[in-house]
Amino acid sequence: MLPYPRSMTLAVKALGVAMGIALLAGLGGPTGCVSGDIGEFGSGGGGAGLEREIEPAPGGVRRLLARQYKASIRAVLGDAAASAAAPPKDIPLHGFGTIGAAQLSLSAVDVEAYESSARAVAQAFLGDAKAAGKHKSCTPTGPDDAACMGELCESVGRLLWRRELDAAELEALVTLGNAAGATLVSFDRGAEFAVAALLQAPEFLYIVELGEPVAGAEPERRTLTQTELATRMSFFLLDATPTADLLDAAVAGKLGTPEEVRTAATTMLAQPEAKAALGAYYDEIFRLDLIDETAKNAELFPGWSDSLKASMRASARAMLDDIVWERDADARELVTADYAFVDSQLAPLYGTSSLAPSLEKVTLPEEQERAGLLGTPAMLSVFSHAARSSPTKRGVFIRRTLLCDTVPPPPNDVVPKLPDDPSDGLTTKELLEQHMDDDACRSCHALFDSLGWSLEIYDAIGRHRTKDKGQTIDTSGVSPNVGEFAGPRELGQLLFDHPQLPDCMVRNLYRNSMGHLETTGEEPAIAALDESFAEGGYRVQELLVALVTSPAFRLVGAPK
């Protein structure tokens, strides 16, 4: 796997000690425990200078994510076919489905699932006269009509494999389709086998990003072909295979300049699929997807149900959509927004009076101090225990996901246990503070627990409260490299102004789009994206365009 510049290289124990010293010395800045540095790379702006500075990561193949598989089938073979699709599950690495898709091998179980899915999809497609009609104008003369089978396979094959099929490939498909048709006495039943073969082929199931050598450059420096670029863009921005028009444009050489790429990207972003694709990414990065497997203590939280969980997830997504798509606003509002999308199920949690069955935008009561994502019941529930809140989990989420800091595992010689509390009278904060008597624990926990303490006014399902175990909750805190805050809203403002917040947004989106953790050689591209993100007012739509027009997006190294 690729080296990761921010990974831990020192022994964990040494880091713990170093961190303790850093804290004792009151440094508060970048430390051994968190790598808070932001690279000072690049010439800014992009262009040829930047292109030369980038050392691209290796090219290769990436398996389609389950959602990309389904959406591609919907785009090429229609809704009925998409409903029949049942691909294997994604396996994320580093929290990204796209990284798992670039690294892991398929199992026999996966291959079998792809076959069953392909057969069901093909059957639904051939049974959908309107969808099938888009790929064949001919009326079959019989089960063995080779010309008509050829027309169908050529049209479907080009879109599924994202290239023209050659004569031998077409012949094999036609032979299969006609032979099966003869056995089953039906052209369509036979065609199912040819379409199912196309759907099981590696060139459909894997995105191929091998590039071609750059003239005059070393052989391991390659640039994606325009068709590969169109494919990478389409799967990143829309989660689907490129359209016939986009493929035509690529083949005609109309994706050769940054301006042409920008125009194509802007067109894609206007499609509803763009919102869904980014939403799926947010579900993953903010762990909204984990809410399905989040359990709560039924005695303490009797209202915990599948429909409540679905509302929580939809509510968080609605806020993100509002910032990115409805208002095209500063993405850093993610940690300061003073509103939420509330329905009748969520109203009691938020202490608002909304009775509408569907989500409505509501300004939240000032005293609840909810700050964007930091105040969403979805995030607060996922990053809690079954019975009580978890300042640690919430703090780690802020460090790891919002600031891209590295939070190392606990040292090996530490027994990570909470103190005995026989009378059950200690607040969560008191429990954690006692365990911080241990220097080895405190050195790292100080970095995230204090962030989490400010969110203690929200219980394990995100309800506002002022007391824990009868004691008034103190939401103030100080966190190294973040600053001093009185409560969640001030913490949100500190994060809003923190240079690592937008840099981390860029890094996460980059990892998702490229299918690997950024390498040192790609840091110049990250720095340039940071700069353009800031210049554009931190708007995500513009960042998406900047990313696909970045030289890093079209460069690859030698195949991995």
Place this chain on the structure above:
Amino acid sequence: MAISPLSRRTVLRGVLAGASVSVGLPLLELMLDRHGEALADGEPLPVRFISWFFGNGVTLARFVPAGEGPDYPLSEELAPFANVKEYLSVLTGFNNHCAPENKITHHEGMVIFSGFNNRDVGQGQGFFSNAGGPTIDQVIANLPSVSEKTPIKSVQLGISKRPSQVDFGTTMHALSHAGYLMPLPPEHSPLVAYKMLFDSFTPPEDPMKPHRIAALDIVRENAKKLSQRLGAQDKLRLEAHLAGVGELEKKILALPPPCTKPAAPTQDNVDVNGNEPLAQVSDVMNDLIAYAFRCDITRVASMLFAEGAGNTIFSDLGFTGAHHDYTHDGSPQTQSTQVSGGVVYTMQRLAHLLERLKAEPDGVSGNLLDNTVLFASSDCAEGISHSVNQQPMLVAGRGGGKLVPGMHYASKTGENPSDVLVTLLGVFDPAATSVGKDQPGSNTAFAPLKA
């Protein structure tokens, strides 16, 4: 605190979805020679392998038996094995030999199932590793003497769906790994597992059979063409893909097993009032394993009962907190009630599987457990410290007479657990001399287990 075990009748109703189901003569009995001691073609009765995992360790003071040798007394946490004690060997005092730099909590414990150090440890966000090589179940499943005999090479099952909180890779989300970057995640749904094992065979006269095979030939041709352009790592991935195509082809061409197919289960693995139906799902999965072995559909299974550092809640015991959280609670009361209670509950599920196999005749005088090797362990010794020293192991079954069953061996020297894996592999491959690599690897068999 203890729950009443489901009655045999309830289980059958659950699994077989009806009252009037008869289980026909299993495949192996159809194929036995006249003495019932071997298959009709003269081959010995098959031996099966199961690896079984439970997260967050045990509490050693309540787990380790007080005495050693064949007449050891069952401990408090091993009490559920009373009915199968003669088949159960308890191995304690072994130290996981993984490299020190493997230790990032919980992950390194998984090395006990493979003898390979984890790789890419600590990459990215810290709680990350990849399995360094194939797990023992996959080594066994890929022996020609095992894989060539059945239509399905191996099956991977799981019970609790609450994922590990500290794994940004796959090391703990999958018990079985075919190799580095080749995780085989478990199937949690009994309905899907049933379909995979019993309901996806093709009748010999199915007219679609040759065309499905012809479609796979097109897939192979496409893979070959693509592979030529790839680098070494992606070539390996396409090879794994093609191996899967080969497995599928074998399954399509296989004759449906002539034993009577059990009826489809009705119990699915979905929460009921927010609680996981752990016991019910586990019982159905145990039945599926027993049927699959009896019908010789597969000879290798793995069971990920609950993930290491996962948030499984043992709600049948009236508990409301996650097991992993309880293990890090310093209160002696929590350790003795919630943590140890969860261990006993888990051992009950494993004991049920052993009882299920013991109840299933195999050959004339034996049962499935006589001809099975089961290896069980966790990701650590005890959850509270998640140390991998003193990591306990259970070995059950007679391995077709090749294993000494029913003893407690307490290592005084922190022996290498992979020594045990070498012995277990030897049951299936007498020529095998080693398992794993580097520090956790072994080329020394653990002699006391060998019959």
